[in-house]
Amino acid sequence: MGAEVTYDYIIVGAGTAGCLLANRLSADPTQRVLLLEAGGSDNYHWIHIPVGYLYLMGNPRADWGYSTAAEPGLNGRALNYPRGKVLGGCSSINGMIYMRGQARDYDGWRQMGNPGWGWDDVLPYFRRHEDQWALEPDAFDSLHERGGEWRIEQPRISWEILDAFREAAAEAGIPKTDDFNRGDNEGCGYFHVNQRSGIRWNTAKGFLRPAKGRANLTIATHATVHRLELAGRRVTGVVFNQHGALRQATARREVVMAAGAIGTPQILQLSGIGPGDLLQRHGITIRHELKGVGENLQDHLQIRCAYKVQGVKTMNERYQSLLQRASFALEYALFRRGPMTMAPSQLGAFTRSDPSRETPNIQYHVQPLTLPKFGEPLDPFPAFTASVCNVRPTSRGHVRIMSPDPSAHPEIRPNYLATEDDRRVAADSVRVTRRIVSMPALARYRPEEFRPGPDISSDEALAKAAGEISTTIFHPVSTCRMGTDELAVVSPRLAVHGLEGLRIADASVMPTITSGNTNSPTLMIAEKAAAMISEDWKAAAARERPAA
Numbered sequence: 001m002g003a004e005v006t007y008d009y010i011i012v013g014a015g016t017a018g019c020l021l022a023n024r025l026s027a028d029p030t031q032r033v034l035l036l037e038a039g040g041s042d043n044y045h046w047i048h049i050p051v052g053y054l055y056l057m058g059n060p061r062a063d064w065g066y067s068t069a070a071e072p073g074l075n076g077r078a079l080n081y082p083r084g085k086v087l088g089g090c091s092s093i094n095g096m097i098y099m100r101g102q103a104r105d106y107d108g109w110r111q112m113g114n115p116g117w118g119w120d121d122v123l124p125y126f127r128r129h130e131d132q133w134a135l136e137p138d139a140f141d142s143l144h145e146r147g148g149e150w151r152i153e154q155p156r157i158s159w160e161i162l163d164a165f166r167e168a169a170a171e172a173g174i175p176k177t178d179d180f181n182r183g184d185n186e187g188c189g190y191f192h193v194n195q196r197s198g199i200r201w202n203t204a205k206g207f208l209r210p211a212k213g214r215a216n217l218t219i220a221t222h223a224t225v226h227r228l229e230l231a232g233r234r235v236t237g238v239v240f241n242q243h244g245a246l247r248q249a250t251a252r253r254e255v256v257m258a259a260g261a262i263g264t265p266q267i268l269q270l271s272g273i274g275p276g277d278l279l280q281r282h283g284i285t286i287r288h289e290l291k292g293v294g295e296n297l298q299d300h301l302q303i304r305c306a307y308k309v310q311g312v313k314t315m316n317e318r319y320q321s322l323l324q325r326a327s328f329a330l331e332y333a334l335f336r337r338g339p340m341t342m343a344p345s346q347l348g349a350f351t352r353s354d355p356s357r358e359t360p361n362i363q364y365h366v367q368p369l370t371l372p373k374f375g376e377p378l379d380p381f382p383a384f385t386a387s388v389c390n391v392r393p394t395s396r397g398h399v400r401i402m403s404p405d406p407s408a409h410p411e412i413r414p415n416y417l418a419t420e421d422d423r424r425v426a427a428d429s430v431r432v433t434r435r436i437v438s439m440p441a442l443a444r445y446r447p448e449e450f451r452p453g454p455d456i457s458s459d460e461a462l463a464k465a466a467g468e469i470s471t472t473i474f475h476p477v478s479t480c481r482m483g484t485d486e487l488a489v490v491s492p493r494l495a496v497h498g499l500e501g502l503r504i505a506d507a508s509v510m511p512t513i514t515s516g517n518t519n520s521p522t523l524m525i526a527e528k529a530a531a532m533i534s535e536d537w538k539a540a541a542a543r544e545r546p547a548a
Contacts, residue, residue: 013259015089017526024530039085073417088202101514103183167441198336427462505529
């Protein structure tokens with residue numbers, strides 16, 4: 001094993017959370033910070049061209065290449081499960097949608113026994129790094145900021161069919177909105193995106209690049225953490241593999257896990273921290289039993305409803321033409337506009353699956369294209385997709401190691417559509433979609449449903465059909481959840497229960513999934529974690545200072 005090196009903080013994972021943490025913790029020049037990333041640099045051109053996400057999912061240069069277990073709720077299907085393995089993590093390969101969630105999400109966290117995590121508590125941490133250019137300042141209303149590291153802009157392309165869907169949604173009672181991030185995201189409008197002038201804006205650009213030159217920050221890529229080192233109840237450092245050699249690093253203050261909802265519980269379990277029976281089954285010595293590590297997995301499942309249309313251009317037929325594709329490239333090269341700037345979804349909507357829901361519980365990602373499944377060619381006829389997902393699923397799954405080998409992928413089992421409530425919301429969501437599409441604003445395009453199919457109507461049949469055409473939106477969270485009960489993994493200060501020197505500051509700590517895309521909420525968690533780490537160490541220093 002290579003020579004041991006000592007730092008004040010070791011951050012595991014240079015993804016969405018890790019890049020911000022490295023920036024904030026290294027801002028104090030007296031503190032040495034090590035940032036470890038299993039992937040490589042983000043200098044791959046498809047990371048920066050927005051439509052490049054199509055070439056990143058499943059690409060070992062940027063993706064871990066996970067897949068789920070076969071899911072009963074999906075009629076036995078397994079899904080590919082992209083997770084960023086590159087500087088910037090999932091912010092380098094995701095759909096670039098800026099979404100905070102609803103105020104009730106965070107107020108619910110607080111009510112679950114997590115003081116300091118209500119909407120009014122977390123809003124300042126969203127604003128602290130925000131650089132909001134999708135709205136004019138007179139629309140900020142103390143909810144938004146400019147000048148932070150996290151760039152937000154309007155999409156740089158529009159489609160007639162999406163404009164018509166927005167009109168139809170308004171006719172169906174879903175009001176138009178220009179801002180989903182005010183605490184109540186009800187409405188229909190164009191998503192704000194993490195782009196700068198038509199180029200993806202990831203956390204490596206926003207947070208890591210400005211900090212790279214600091215003498216006290218060390219960034220190690222191609223460094224896969226095998227385990228945490230413990231001395232009794234204190235986590236003292238990490239063992240990692242870099243370029244085939246095992247190395248060790250020690251943390252004077254803390255190790256901060258930012259490896260995400262899959263990587264963080266896997267590393268903890270490999271280190272002997274987790275459910276005792278799971279660890280024993282794989283011959284791992286129990287260093288600290290925490291039954292909740294890897295449990296409580298939550299994710300958003302989208303039902304990809306699809307409609308043929310007439311008399312309007314969609315991406316399906318435009319993409320068939322070589323000349324059209326050449327024009328896309330030219331428009332992007334000259335103006336940074338057009339289809340190559342497209343996020344996976346441009347138009348969004350939030351509404352209720354039925355009137356009894358207190359706040360919107362379903363989200364739409366509407367796209368001017370259709371395809372049988374990711375990785376397959378677009379359908380050869382004009383069509384659009386109205387993907388709809390339950391943003392507050394009640395199904396719970398898990399992430400569990402399958403081997404003591406750090407290179408072996410864990411079992412990822414989201415348990416989609418495992419509860420009666422989730423199956424009912426799925427059926428109702430298809431009905432809401434049909435109601436929107438039946439409105440006059442879309443009538444002139446003669447929409448014709450072909451997924452799941454207009455003949456499917458009963459609750460049971462719709463839930464089964466949803467399982468056949470649904471896929472993840474890649475939002476795994478909650479596998480090391482925050483709380484104070486026996487299945488909670490971290491405290492409201494994000495310290496791991498029963499251990500010293502270890503915090504978790506990524507999407508795994510969410511007690512429940514947020515109502516919408518999860519990338520920016522993860523960034524907020526990291527921002528708040530950095531502030532708490534600084535506060536706690538200043539308080540500790542003050543306690544140790546001799547009285548005057």
